[in-house]
Structures are given as C-alpha cells and as structure tokens.
Amino acid sequence: xxxxxxxxxxxxxxxxxxxxxxxxxxxxxxxxxxxxxxxxxxxxxxxxxxxxxxxxxxxxxxxxxxxxxxxxxxxxxxxxxxxxxxxxxxxxxxxxxxxxxxxxxxxxxxxxxxxxxxxxxxxxxxxxxxxxxxxxxxxxxxxxxxxxxxxxxxxxxxxxxxxxxxxxxxxxxxxxxxxxxxxxxxxxxxxxxxxxxxxxxxxxxxxxxxxxxxxxxxxxxxxxxxxxxxxxxxxxxxxxxxxxxxxxxxxxxxxxxxxxxxxxxxxxxxxxxxxxxxxxxxxxxxxxxxxxxxxxxxxxxxxxxxxxxxxxxxxxxxxxxxxxxxxxxxxxxxxxxxxxx
Amino acid sequence: xxxxxxxxxxxxxxxxxxxxxxxxxxxxxxxxxxxxxxxxxxxxxxxxxxxxxxxxxxxxxxxxxxxxxxxxxxxxxxxxxxxxxxxxxxxxxxxxxxxxxxxxxxxxxxxxxxxxxxxxxxxxxxxxxxxxxxxxxxxxxxxxxxxxxxxxxxxxxxxxxxxxxxxxxxxxxxxxxxxxxxxxxxxxxxxxxxxxxxxxxxxxxxxxxxxxxxxxxxxxxxxxxxxxxxxxxxxxxxxxxxxxxxxxxxxxxxxxxxxxxxxxxxxxxxxxxxxxxxxxxxxxxxxxxxxxxxxxxxxxxxxxxxxxxxxxxxxxxxxxxxxxxxxxxxxxxxxxxxxxx
Numbered sequence: 001x002x003x004x005x006x007x008x009x010x011x012x013x014x015x016x017x018x019x020x021x022x023x024x025x026x027x028x029x030x031x032x033x034x035x036x037x038x039x040x041x042x043x044x045x046x047x048x049x050x051x052x053x054x055x056x057x058x059x060x061x062x063x064x065x066x067x068x069x070x071x072x073x074x075x076x077x078x079x080x081x082x083x084x085x086x087x088x089x090x091x092x093x094x095x096x097x098x099x100x101x102x103x104x105x106x107x108x109x110x111x112x113x114x115x116x117x118x119x120x121x122x123x124x125x126x127x128x129x130x131x132x133x134x135x136x137x138x139x140x141x142x143x144x145x146x147x148x149x150x151x152x153x154x155x156x157x158x159x160x161x162x163x164x165x166x167x168x169x170x171x172x173x174x175x176x177x178x179x180x181x182x183x184x185x186x187x188x189x190x191x192x193x194x195x196x197x198x199x200x201x202x203x204x205x206x207x208x209x210x211x212x213x214x215x216x217x218x219x220x221x222x223x224x225x226x227x228x229x230x231x232x233x234x235x236x237x238x239x240x241x242x243x244x245x246x247x248x249x250x251x252x253x254x255x256x257x258x259x260x261x262x263x264x265x266x267x268x269x270x271x272x273x274x275x276x277x278x279x280x281x282x283x284x285x286x287x288x289x290x291x292x293x294x295x296x297x298x299x300x301x302x303x304x305x306x307x308x309x310x311x312x313x314x315x316x317x318x319x320x321x322x323x324x325x326x327x328x329x330x331x332x333x334x335x336x337x338x339x340x341x
Numbered sequence: 342x343x344x345x346x347x348x349x350x351x352x353x354x355x356x357x358x359x360x361x362x363x364x365x366x367x368x369x370x371x372x373x374x375x376x377x378x379x380x381x382x383x384x385x386x387x388x389x390x391x392x393x394x395x396x397x398x399x400x401x402x403x404x405x406x407x408x409x410x411x412x413x414x415x416x417x418x419x420x421x422x423x424x425x426x427x428x429x430x431x432x433x434x435x436x437x438x439x440x441x442x443x444x445x446x447x448x449x450x451x452x453x454x455x456x457x458x459x460x461x462x463x464x465x466x467x468x469x470x471x472x473x474x475x476x477x478x479x480x481x482x483x484x485x486x487x488x489x490x491x492x493x494x495x496x497x498x499x500x501x502x503x504x505x506x507x508x509x510x511x512x513x514x515x516x517x518x519x520x521x522x523x524x525x526x527x528x529x530x531x532x533x534x535x536x537x538x539x540x541x542x543x544x545x546x547x548x549x550x551x552x553x554x555x556x557x558x559x560x561x562x563x564x565x566x567x568x569x570x571x572x573x574x575x576x577x578x579x580x581x582x583x584x585x586x587x588x589x590x591x592x593x594x595x596x597x598x599x600x601x602x603x604x605x606x607x608x609x610x611x612x613x614x615x616x617x618x619x620x621x622x623x624x625x626x627x628x629x630x631x632x633x634x635x636x637x638x639x640x641x642x643x644x645x646x647x648x649x650x651x652x653x654x655x656x657x658x659x660x661x662x663x664x665x666x667x668x669x670x671x672x673x674x675x676x677x678x679x680x681x682x
Contacts, residue, residue, distance in 0.1 A: 134499040157600025158475040256505040259498025
C-alpha cells in the first residue's frame with residue numbers, strides 16, 4: 001500500500017533558534033531551515049513565520065498534502081496536554097496551547113514533547129538506540145535533560161513531566177545554586193555550563209599553572225576546557241574527571257530505577273570522548289549495585305548534530321493525532337477490577 | 342462464562358518464614374499457612390514441604406484442579422528468567438531455577454518476582470493503588486524495597502532487576518555501610534534497621550535523657566523507637582524526623598524520574614503514621630522540582646498485613662504461563678524499522 005502522506009515535519013524549538021525540516025519514513029531529512037525563536041513577542045506572529053517558512057520548504061519538495069503530522073520538541077512541552085507550560089527562555093507568556101495553535105494553522109496533526117524526550121524518540125527510531133527497548137537518554141547541553149524509555153515506550157509519568165534527571169540532587173549540602181531555584185542539581189555540575197563553573201572554582205582554589213588562566217575567568221566555556229584538556233592541561237583534565245565522576249555516580253543511581261540496557265549521551269559535552277567517558281564509566285561501575293555491574297552500556301549518540309533535533313521531533317510526528325483527538329494517558333479505571341481469569 | 346480455574350496460589354518467601362495462601366479473583370484469601378524457609382538445606386526438600394502443605398490447603402477447600410497459577414514473591418527473584426539469582430539469606434545455593442522447579446512439582450504455571458514488586462502488583466490489583474497507573478511502592482522493612490509501576494505496568498528493566506531504590510546512594514560521603522557492600526544506601530537510613538542504627542548514633546552523640554537509654558543499646562528496635570516517640574520521648578521523635586526527612590528527600594528525587602501520581606508505603610515502619618509521614622511530606626515538598634510540587638500523593642498501604650504478602654504474590658499468579666512458555670521481554674527488533682506511516 002502506498003501511503004499518500006509519506007512525510008513528517010520536525011520542529012525543534014530552542015531558546016535561540018527554531019529549526020525545522022521535512023523528514024521521510026526512513027529518517028532522511030529532505031530539507032531544513034531555521035528562524036529566530038525570540039524575534040516576535042506575540043506567539044501568533046511566531047507561528048505565522050514558522051508556517052510561512054515551513055510551507056516554503058514543503059512546496060519546494062512538492063510535498064503539499066503529503067505531510068502526515070508535525071512533531072515538536074520544545075522546552076517544558078507537555079505531551080498529554082499539548083501545552084508549553086513554562087517557557088523560562090521564551091518571549092511569549094506561558095502556558096500556551098502550542099500543539100493546538102500549530103495544528104489549527106497548518107491543518108495537520110501535531111504532537112509535542114520536551115526536547116530531551118524528542119531526542120530519545122529520535123535515537124530510538126533512527127539512532128544508536130534502535131532495537132534497544134530500555135534506555136535512558138541524557139542530553140548534556142546548557143542544562144542536563146533526559147528522556148527515559150522503558151519497554152520501548154517513552155515514560156511521560158502521570159502528568160507528562162517525567163524524566164527531569166538533570167534536577168536530581170547530587171550534592172545535598174552546599175550544592176551549587178540551580179536555575180530551578182534549588183541547589184545541588186546534577187545539571188549544575190554536568191552540563192556545559194557546569195563544566196565552566198567547575199573551571200572557575202578549580203582556578204580559584206588551585207595554584208598550578210593552567211592555560212585556562214589566559215582566558216578571562218567569566219568567559220571560560222566548556223569548549224575552552226575541552227581544548228585545554230586535549231592540549232594536555234592538567235587542571236582542565238581534572239575538570240573532566242570531576243564532571244565524569246559526578247555523572248557516573250548519578251548514572252549508577254539511575255540504573256537502580258529502571259535497569260536500562262544503555263545510557264545514550266547526546267549534546268556538545270557528550271562529544272568530549274574519553275576525557276569525559278573514562279572517568280564516567282569508572283565511577284558508574286564503582287558505584288553500581290553488584291547485580292548491575294558490567295551490564296549497562298554508555299553510548300554516544302551517532303545522529304548528525306545538524307539533523308538530530310529535527311529527526312527526534314519528526315519521529316514524534318508519526319504519533320500525532322488530529323485536533324479533537326486528545327493524546328491523553330489511558331484513563332484510570334473507575335471501578336478497579338480484580339483480574340478476571 | 343464460568344472459569345474452571347478460579348483460584349491462584351500466592352507464596353511469599355521471606356528469610357525466616359514462607360507464607361502461602363489460596364486467593365480468589367476478588368482478592369479474598371480463602372486459606373493460608375506458613376512453613377520455615379530455613380528448615381531444609383536442600384531446595385528440593387523445601388519444595389516438597391511447600392507442596393505438601395499447600396496441597397493440604399487446596400484439598401481442604403476442594404480446589405483441586407481449580408488453580409490457575411502460582412505467584413511467588415522471593416528475594417532477588419527474576420521475573421524474566423524464573424531464577425532466584427542471589428539468595429543472601431537463603432539456606433540453599435543460588436542461582437536456582439525456582440519457577441521451573443515449583444511448576445514441575447505442582448504441575449501448574451508459576452510466575453515469580455521479588456517481594457517489593459509483588460507488593461506493588463498486590464497494591465495495584467487489590468489495594469490503595471487501584472486505578473492509579475503511575476505509582477512507586479516503597480517497602481520499609483528490614484531493608485527498603487521498591488516496585489515501580491508506569492502506565493499500569495510493573496517496570497522490570499532490561500534484565501528483570503529494575504526498582505532497587507533502597508540502594509540509591511543518599512549519603513555520598515561517610516555514608517553508613519550497607520549489606521550490599523557499598524555505603525550510604527537509602528536502606529541504611531530508612532529501613533527498620535536503619536531507624537535502630539540512627540537510635541544508637543543519636544544516643545551516643547547526644548546527652549539528653551531518653552527512655553531509650555533504658556534498653557541495651559544493641560537491642561533497640563524501630564518498634565522501641567516508635568513506642569518511645571509515641572510516649573513523647575524527644576530523641577525518639579527526632580529519630581523519626583531524621584528518617585522521614587531522608588526518605589522525603591529521596592522521594593523528591595525519584596519523582597524526577599517517573600513523575601508518579603503517588604508513592605505507596607508498605608511495611609512495619611510505614612505504620613508509624615504522622616511521626617514518619619509529617620517530616621517525610623515536608624522534606625519531599627521542600628526538595629521537589631517546582632513542576633511536581635503539590636502533585637504527588639504519599640499513601641499508606643491499606644492491605645491487611647497478614648494478607649498483603651500472599652495477595653501481592655497471588656496477583657502475579659494470574660500472569661503465570663505454562664512451562665515452556667517463557668516470560669521474556671518482547672524481543673528487540675532485529676531490523677530496526679523506521680515508523681511506517
């Protein structure tokens with residue numbers, strides 16, 4: 001049977017850019033482009049521009065009427081409600097019924113979820129997690145995000161907000177302040193931002209020479225630390241050991257939850273290679289409960305960075321339902337039935 | 342349709358006693374009894390006695406030929422393999438193919454899982470979690486066990502060993518030694534044993550009077566601490582605040598994983614009521630990421646203690662498959678398919 005709607009649109013909304021593309025069922029990104037997320041202070045203007053630019057791509061590949069659905073990865077997007085609940089870095093007021101607005105504009109079903117969940121779906125559908133039914137995606141970017149897959153299903157939780165492992169507390173006392181208002185969250189240590197914070201701390205309390213001292217301390221980025229470590233800088237290498245150790249300890253604890261076959265690391269920091277992965281694996285195995293030791297893989301995403309966000313979001317597009325057909329969790333049974341043999 | 346096999350057998354194997362009973366589809370424990378787990382050093386002798394005593398009950402209620410399946414909760418029992426993998430407190434060598442041995446002896450399908458998972462299934466089927474699709478069972482006994490339910494399904498993980506939340510590290514530095522060989526595990530603080538350890542610590546470092554000082558320090562149990570706290574003893578009450586706070590902090594972190602609708606507490610310590618629950622709820626809410634605050638219930642099991650273990654195990658009996666029909670996770674697809682629209 002030839003399907004008359006062989007394409008999906010994937011949209012990845014970041015704080016700075018919104019990238020979008022048209023993807024076929026094999027996971028090929030046929031065409032893509034981007035707009036500035038913050039250009040408009042009114043969400044309808046943003047959606048108008050997104051529509052105009054996306055439809056330009058659709059027409060260019062002669063795909064009008066052939067789009068099955070739209071998948072969106074966006075900050076704090078709720079799969080169940082279709083709402084963007086809390087857009088800390090977005091220029092419009094939230095909560096906003098983003099899936100509904102987009103679906104009305106395009107006349108195409110829309111499904112949304114947060115960016116880390118979209119990444120997990122992308123990895124499961126097209127990436128290194130193909131064929132793995134139980135894994136945890138960890139995105140190491142400005143923050144630390146996560147998408148949890150159990151028995152082939154993304155875990156949304158009772159309210160659509162499961163999988164905020166970047167906000168598990170890893171330092172209960174004197175932990176670093178986090179953007180979430182609490183202290184000691186994993187992402188204050190193991191994100192790109194966290195690596196830069198560690199660099200500033202290490203440079204202040206240590207006296208050894210380091211090429212990082214040539215950079216104004218508030219301008220140091222995780223990329224600077226990576227470059228210095230690759231050039232053999234001792235303090236820079238220790239920053240990666242410190243970061244990898246904390247992340248490895250956390251992954252050992254996460255394993256006690258869902259006993260995944262693998263963790264999949266994604267994002268800029270994940271590309272630091274053995275600088276990060278060696279101390280990470282060592283700390284993870286050292287801190288693992290014995291029944292889990294030696295069983296859990298740590299994989300790096302193999303998706304092309306340029307395509308990954310669009311691919312992840314687009315994979316969700318295949319799940320999109322027409323307006324009026326709500327994506328909701330299965331209703332809790334009103335009359336709890338004993339099993340009927 | 343009248344089912345010809347309307348009963349299941351539930352077996353709960355503890356380190357000391359093995360309790361078993363016959364349960365109908367409404368969750369009524371029709372009859373039950375127990376044997377000593379450690380009486381025999383050969384597993385076949387244990388199974389022979391278990392068979393003899395169980396079949397005595399079966400005949401007494403005229404249920405021969407009417408047993409649909411047997412469900413077993415046992416330490417380190419693996420749902421996928423039917424093995425008891427590591428029986429720290431058991432008198433026979435492990436691993437042992439317990440489901441197979443039992444099924445061959447009884448001629449009835451058998452399903453096994455660990456005790457905390459069995460408790461979660463019982464709570465979901467007959468208890469306070471009826472109608473709740475996303476919850477986490479926390480058993481507070483000699484140790485701390487857990488059974489995680491997501492979207493109405495128990496989480497087994499890729500190897501059958503998911504849900505060891507008692508072994509999440511809550512004190513990374515100078516944590517208490519745990520029976521698992523590591524240090525700082527949740528169960529070293531929040532089990533009945535943990536409460537007794539806290540009592541010994543508090544009595545040693547504090548100088549205030551306490552009725553707990555009338556008890557030989559190595560003989561203090563969590564029940565003694567409970568009784569003292571109920572009688573108004575200041576140190577005993579602080580021990581519960583300490584315990585509840587650590588558990589509440591841990592539950593806040595667990596919420597970031599699966600965003601459950603509720604935690605269900607089970608076991609002797611869970612019956613301490615507000616002594617434990619008040620500091621627990623306060624610490625949980627105080628440490629919760631804002632999107633979860635005020636959403637997650639903390640429930641106490643309502644199953645009768647005498648029935649709970651049998652009920653939980655028996656509920657699994659409805660899932661039991663005949664010998665030769667393996668309970669295995671769905672196979673990972675060999676050729677990972679892109680979604681077919």
